[in-house]
Amino acid sequence: MPSPHFQLPLSRRGFLMASAGAGVALGLSSVPAQAGGARPFGRYGSPAARLDATTLYVDARGRGDHTTVQAAVNAVTAAGWTLVIAPGTYRETVSVDATRTDLTWLGAGDDPRDVVIVFDNAAGTPKPDGSGTYGTTGSATTTVRADGFTARRITFANDWLRADHPGITGTQAVALKVMGDRSAFHDCRFLGHQDTLYADTTSLTVLARQYFADCYIEGDVDFVFGRATAVFEHCHFRTLTRTDLAAAPYGFVFAPSTAAANPYGYLVTDGRVTSQAPDAYYKLARPWVPSSDTTARPMLTVRETWLGPGIDAVSPYANMSASYPWQNQRFAEYRNSGPGAEITVAENRPQLTRAQAASATRAAYLGDWRPWREEC
Template sequence: MPKHRVGTTRRGLLLAGTVAALGLAHLAAALPAAARPGGGRGPDQGHGRPFGPYGSPGDRRDDRTLYVDPRGRGDHTTVQAAVDATTGGGPGWTLVLAAARYRETVRIPADRTGLTLLGATGDPREVVIVHDNAAGTPRPDGNGTYGTSGSATTTVRADGFTACDVTFANDWLRADHPGVTGTQAVAIKVQGDRSAFHRCRFLGHQDTLYADSRGYDLIARQYYRHCCIEGDVDFVFGRATAVFDACEFRTVARDAEVTPLGFVFAPSTARHNPRGFLAHRCRVTSSAPDGAYKLARPWVPTSAPDSWPMLTVRNTWIGPGIDAAVPYANMRNAHPWQRQRFAEYADFGPGAEITDPAERPQLDDAAAAELTVAGHLGDWTPQDAFRPQGRRTPPAGPLRIFIAGDSTASVYEAARAPRAGWGQALPVFTAPDVRVVDRALSGASSRSFADAGLLDAILRDIAPGDLLLISFGHNDQKLYDPARGVEPYDGYQAYLRTYLDGARQRGAHPVLVTSVERRRFREDGTAYSSLGDYPAAMAALAREENVPLIDLNAASIELWQKLGPETTKEYFLWLAPGEHPNYPDGIGDDTHFQAHGAIEVARLLGSLLEDARVLPHGSLTGLSRPVPDDALDWPAEPPVLT
């Protein structure tokens, strides 16, 4: 296989996420930068210790903490050996896993109550538990095949289980086993009550995540927060009361001539259970063609014919990979989806468009008020108490500042100089070990940027410790344009939440930046805001979500007021005829900047970032020095954003 194709298969993706953790430097060097974790940054650089902030065998957190490292630096070299060792001292053992690819099956029995798995690096791409059994894989003892449940790489039967920053995967591939008909290959089967997963990944194809209970009459509450679940056919299935909070469901491309290519959900909720699957504030993304997948189909097992599958998808961005017109289908015609408990509420995105209400049942406000995260979990409130308090995830290598925004921030090519965005100018003020990754797009709103897949492109590249500056508003207020316009306290905030959740899921740090103001003056020379309620809506969201807010809008109005109507023309793209060869007829643009203005807005933004202390000390430099216009770089071609 050519080197550039490493990372295009399930095993390649897993390999790309763990080569550095395993010390395979020669293999990491052979991978393209995009396939290396964090763009080629090593996982131990941010910690210096194999178990990160969680101690070590010589500095144990407590007598019920064990350390796992296949290179022998812990108490055990396999996860299963550590699980087997947690037999005394009562419940509540913690296993800290060093960065590695653990190729094994793991079984956590019901008597291991309160067991916790922690990925030591804080990056689930670097701590991977993986195996490759499928339902049709023959058992080594010759006693038949594994079956769906037996195929699971990890099985959790214990109550009170928690996992943070770990990948659970099954890398069995259909292409490697063309004669096998039992293609279900479970990454993890979870049966315990009060099971919680934070910032975990679940990778597979068919039947990736089996969210179940230990018996039909038992209710198992499960909570998944900032997780990523990937697969193709029924890859989230089972009878658990499972809450997916700010998670991503990613449908993958398949080399198969079937329609549809697959289904995200296949719940099999017990009839007596009033709560099934709940997807809340999630994202449904895809690497497959538009409309190739269905959102769900009901699973009524022959062993439990009384099942009444329940799925609620609410406040969720659904991408174009889902068939918006007909998002549901039957697994068996004897159990049509229309007779199940399938409903949506306030979903948005290309795959959420309602063309026929009969095909997409919607909750009313009263019903939605009952089907909440708290309502599903009852008297249990999951706590992510395992990341040390106040700990900010450090970047594993040089800090990267990603920018999602519009034309006021974007990079312009040489043919459009001296037009420039503040993101194009920000590198003038960054330290040598800080990289600005400007993905801003001219004409974009928070809606159109996400719906076009540009947020997905950022989230494919962003890594723990990186910053994501989010700045939209200019085009969001164009309500006459259905592809871009969103109301400030409705769609605008909903879309912004997808940026926040996507960044947090990957351990990155989102920062909301109100839009820089246009050149707007009243007759008396007073600068004013032209952005309506959008800056205030962003500020309200920042408070609600406890996210840093940079009020560039207010600061820029203050700057324009100080400069006045005439001097601000030197900042905005105002050029006289013949002044610049790219604009022979001149131009008077009150929204976009020329080089001088882009530099000064970047300087202003840098000062605000420093004041807010959202960057590590020393990330910015030279904010008080003069900067000539030719310090900017205009590339020959527009940047590629996907």
């Protein structure tokens, strides 16, 4: 939950007193249209206007500084800027290059469902200029390469659907690809199907620490993947049903591709995994060893997390390639609960010892960066 001490910066033009717009319907939830009339733009606005030269206001209806998120990003001229984004649906692709560091995006609604950034490219979608297809990285609705990025109360979505494009085989469709170090997401939502959240780095030799707190992430195939050092704390992962498949497995929640030299991959702590699909139709994870890094040793630790019946408790892990069996990677659990966490075959579920668990913490993964101490 956002802290009562956190306040949105205010616009000198009454930006925070805007009429509510039409509802948004994406993923599992919808936002109903509001009744007419003005309402405060966010719960935590101060009654006094605050003039801030490093704050930009985004509103699709023209009541701010820019009508698109990308235009506001392009207007950022130095480190440490803030974008306050009005409730609404922003159908666009957005890219934050490496020069725009320490950028903060604040959703000005009461809930992350109020501010939605969405597009519908897939890996196999042809580019308009005829130069080929987008590929997985190019499919991303939002791409963040800069260090020090923070987002609060925003939905990142890719609403491309297999059923609408039966001729496309490249079905990866990324909602967010984030590659910067010290990237934090508080109370955000990530909606998609295959490859929803790409938590990655800019290159094999670069460390990227990322923190996701109180977030919601949904998808079906490898919908949290990449080689970042990422901590997911108090997050809800939801596996979707599929109409194009009749039998298990429907897909996989995690597909880390951690570099072998990196001692920390993905850490999931105090979370939950629920499902729309039939029981045991999903695997918890499979290792991704990409052709660009055949020495990768994917790492995933899931601890003190509730795993629902959608996860196959007997065999929760699978191989992406027979050449890189999951047993040779760095997969482990600790004190998980729920029907998807039952240990029926011990060798199928590696467990941390108490001593090992003492080192599998957010502080160990993120080092001298402490994003959870910030007011959010």
